[in-house]
Amino acid sequence: MTTETATAPETHAFEADVSKLLRMMVHSVYSDRDVFLRELISNAADACEKLRYEGIATPSLLGDDPQPCIRVLLDADQNRLTIEDNGIGMTAAEMGETLGTIARSGTKAFMERLAAEAGKEGSQLIGQFGVGFYSAFMVASQVEVFSRRAGSDEAASWTSDGQGTYTIAPVDLADAPTRGTRVVLHLMEDAKSYAERYTVERIIKAQSGHVPVPIMLFEKPDADGVDIADGAALWLKPKSEISEEDYADFYRSVAGQYDKPAHTVHYRAEGRYEYSVLTFIPETKPFDLFDPDRKGHIKLYVRRVFITDEAPILPRYLRFVRGLVDSADLPLNMSREMIQDSPVLGAIQKGVTGRLLGDLQKLSDNDAEAYQRIWENFGPVLKEGLYEDFERREALLGLARFKSTTSGDGWRSLKDYVAQLKENQTAIYYATGSDLDRLSTSPQLEGFRARGIEVLLLPDQVDNFWTTMGVDYEGKPFKSVTQGGADLGLIPLVEGADKPTEPENAAVADFLAFAKTTLADAVSDVRASDRLTTSAVCLVAPESGMDRQLEKLLASAGQLPTAALPVLEINPRHALIQKLASSDDADGLKSDLAHLLLDQARIADGEQPTDARAFSDRLDRLMSRAVG
Numbered sequence: 001m002t003t004e005t006a007t008a009p010e011t012h013a014f015e016a017d018v019s020k021l022l023r024m025m026v027h028s029v030y031s032d033r034d035v036f037l038r039e040l041i042s043n044a045a046d047a048c049e050k051l052r053y054e055g056i057a058t059p060s061l062l063g064d065d066p067q068p069c070i071r072v073l074l075d076a077d078q079n080r081l082t083i084e085d086n087g088i089g090m091t092a093a094e095m096g097e098t099l100g101t102i103a104r105s106g107t108k109a110f111m112e113r114l115a116a117e118a119g120k121e122g123s124q125l126i127g128q129f130g131v132g133f134y135s136a137f138m139v140a141s142q143v144e145v146f147s148r149r150a151g152s153d154e155a156a157s158w159t160s161d162g163q164g165t166y167t168i169a170p171v172d173l174a175d176a177p178t179r180g181t182r183v184v185l186h187l188m189e190d191a192k193s194y195a196e197r198y199t200v201e202r203i204i205k206a207q208s209g210h211v212p213v214p215i216m217l218f219e220k221p222d223a224d225g226v227d228i229a230d231g232a233a234l235w236l237k238p239k240s241e242i243s244e245e246d247y248a249d250f251y252r253s254v255a256g257q258y259d260k261p262a263h264t265v266h267y268r269a270e271g272r273y274e275y276s277v278l279t280f281i282p283e284t285k286p287f288d289l290f291d292p293d294r295k296g297h298i299k300l301y302v303r304r305v306f307i308t309d310e311a312p313i314l315p316r317y318l319r320f321v322r323g324l325v326d327s328a329d330l331p332l333n334m335s336r337e338m339i340q341d342s343p344v345l346g347a348i349q350k351g352v353t354g355r356l357l358g359d360l361q362k363l364s365d366n367d368a369e370a371y372q373r374i375w376e377n378f379g380p381v382l383k384e385g386l387y388e389d390f391e392r393r394e395a396l397l398g399l400a401r402f403k404s405t406t407s408g409d410g411w412r413s414l415k416d417y418v419a420q421l422k423e424n425q426t427a428i429y430y431a432t433g434s435d436l437d438r439l440s441t442s443p444q445l446e447g448f449r450a451r452g453i454e455v456l457l458l459p460d461q462v463d464n465f466w467t468t469m470g471v472d473y474e475g476k477p478f479k480s481v482t483q484g485g486a487d488l489g490l491i492p493l494v495e496g497a498d499k500p501t502e503p504e505n506a507a508v509a510d511f512l513a514f515a516k517t518t519l520a521d522a523v524s525d526v527r528a529s530d531r532l533t534t535s536a537v538c539l540v541a542p543e544s545g546m547d548r549q550l551e552k553l554l555a556s557a558g559q560l561p562t563a564a565l566p567v568l569e570i571n572p573r574h575a576l577i578q579k580l581a582s583s584d585d586a587d588g589l590k591s592d593l594a595h596l597l598l599d600q601a602r603i604a605d606g607e608q609p610t611d612a613r614a615f616s617d618r619l620d621r622l623m624s625r626a627v628g
């Protein structure tokens, strides 16, 4: 059988983005260049894990070399550092596909961020994202890759100086590893130390000591190799043998992040199913936290064999968690797709999710500060669970923290909230919006403040959704302060609050009726408010209507063709309203004022007057009267 393969070297130009990235690497001033080694070792380990998996269905791929191994070879005389693995390897075509383009999602995100922050120093970002294979060009003036795919009797090389092109050529089998990939870095003058044992050993131990493939170091070309990492699965070791540092190193290699874990959950489940779990909550927000596909990042192993990093083990609202699950029960010879449907995986999903939420609850009880930091980063994501995961809603409500009219710089739990309920208060009040500052000054809150009633301030988009799902906490329903009647009449005012000075009078009632007729096209009702104390007006949603914030959100997304007309609430005790009510309607003054009050309420809600021209004409007339 003949296969069509290239017989002569072929030179290709890098994708535009790769060239840009490479220019940055070559001129990088990034202070922590050591990370390139971690990226290359992690690729080598991935390749070994891929082979381990493919070897289950096709044992012949392993040949007579079944033990995975990564070899790091130093040659200080030649200024050369080589990383070699006996993993899955690449064909010439695969090298062209993966080493000339940007395959890695992290690298893509890096480029996007770079474009968004044009002009800013890219080096900080390199540290944040890690840019995979291409980071080799931070230390090498030339990179050669020799590879032979498992089961193939051909080998190829990929060579580049990182200046815009790369060359792929067939090579003699003798010049490539028997199986797997050899990456040879020709080090730059200022990167010579990466061919020295002390430096390389230190970096590998610190960064890659826990990759699940053993690593051997060869100090010089004909030296014997020494083991510098045993490839033991950290997650199978007893907790007592693992230090914080070990966990942090492992976290970085499994998560591809450069921060530290804020919280680690490591346990072994025994019983109907057996599995080990080692998961981490990152200290900082991962770059893809709000990607539309909301993908999780838990790796699935079966008896130490890596299966996939796309197994949906955790619900999407826990997508920020990194780590792995290693099952003893799933069959190894099942396809990835079938594994996803297996009842064993279902049981694992349930177990791990419950355990993580339980652990977070414990953390919040025992170390409120540490928990608060996690909530600050991931609260908006966890809240997605309030509308997606009915079964665990109660647990999630217990974990939720809120800003409120009484929280100051701190956070409040619902337990805190219900402990402070006022006499006759039957609901948990909240206000949604996009800006915490504006929320806290919105007129709708005045009557609540006057009664000392705490109102939760919910600034995240997700808050508009879960609050509408009939959620309650300890039998208390959630109620929007901008929706329906405020029912505040039964709750006593706090001492010293702005008390109603004068009772509602007939003139005010007449003005309300007048405003209702005048504004009939724009509002569904005009009524006296018990939620206002200092402001004259505010807008609320009708009792059965959708919360105003949610309505605005849906309307701006084009998902709401007709919005319900709001209710204009007027403060009958407000001096302006009282004066206005008793004035005559000379020259249509009352009509102008009714419209202006409505526009004022819109502005307080962060909206604009609907008819800017009419608004300015009315204001004009009013100002002329005032000065004239």
Ligand SMILES: Nc1ncnc2c1ncn2[C@@H]1O[C@H](COP(=O)(O)OP(=O)(O)OP(=O)(O)O)[C@@H](O)[C@H]1O
Residues within 6 Å of the ligand: 039, 043, 044, 047, 085, 087, 088, 089, 090, 098, 099, 103, 104, 105, 106, 131, 132, 133, 134, 180, 181, 256
């Ligand atoms: N040692 C290797 N053996 C086999 N394939 C490799 C090796 N090194 C790199 N590759 C291939 O090149 C691709 C690009 O590598 P790069 O490090 O840039 O990103 P990545 O490892 O895919 O990123 P991520 O960690 O986000 O999956 C890899 O996905 C893999 O297909």
